Amino acid sequence: MxxxxxxxxxxxxxxxxxxxxxxxxxxxxxxxxxxPKPATGEQADVSTVFNQADTNGDGRLSRQEAQAIPGLAERFDAVDTDKDGAISLQELSVAMSRPAG
Ligand SMILES: [Ca+2]
Ligand SMILES: [Ca+2]
Missing domain, CATH: 1.20.5 (Single alpha-helices involved in coiled-coils or other helix-helix interfaces)
Structure with missing residues (x-):
């Protein structure tokens, strides 16, 4: 059939x-x-921490200012991805969004 x-x-x-x-x-x-993830509390925390550590308010964290953030100073060179000697908010965000080490 x-x-x-x-x-x-x-x-x-x-x-x-x-x-x-x-x-x-x-x-x-x-x-x-x-x-892209919508703005979360995590992002706000990063900028809050950043602004608190950026004591001279130039929008960059110097090596000295980085010491205000626990664990950041010893990772400074790794976090400073563009090697300009300072950590931008973007560099800090990237560093804090990935696991340490
Ligand atoms: Ca600064
Ligand atoms: Ca940098």
Whole structure:
């Protein structure tokens, strides 16, 4: 007995539809996992700590100012990724968002 054409074409459509939906779902999951995080308390904490340590208010932490943040002075060279001799808020954020060591 021959298989009805309707069924096979319906099945093919279903498979395509399912594959398409899976791709959309995967794309959304991917977009969510890579989307920038909204401003969180963690970010606010970093800038608060930064501003407190930046005693002369020039927006950079010198080696001396870095000593106000526990554990930062000994990681100074690693945190100062652009090697300009000072730690910017961005450099501090990066350092604090990754595990120590
Ligand atoms: Ca400073
Ligand atoms: Ca720097």
């Amino acid at each position: 021959k298989q009805p054409t309707f069924l096979t074409s319906f099945e093919r459509r279903s498979v395509l539809l399912f594959a398409g939906l899976s791709l959309v779902a995967a794309g959304q999951a991917f977009a969510q996992s890579t989307a």
